[in-house]
Amino acid sequence: MAIYESDHTKFMREWMDKHPEEREEQKKGRALWWDKPQDAETQREYAAGKVPAKAYPYATES
Incomplete structure (x- = not known):
């Protein structure tokens, strides 16, 4: 099956x-x-709120 x-x-x-040089640009964009x-503390605050x-x-x- 295809x-x-x-x-x-x-x-x-x-x-x-x-x-292939675009792989680095792709990584830069993803990192951005x-x-x-x-x-972890910020994540706990988000979860609590x-x-x-x-x-x-x-x-x-309501």
């Missing part, structure tokens, strides 16, 4: 194969937005 791969994915694979160090979601978020009554 695994589906979109045209965009094929294009990006071929393009990255032809432009996603790969951030995590602080979390408000439970309503069963039906569009309800107008």
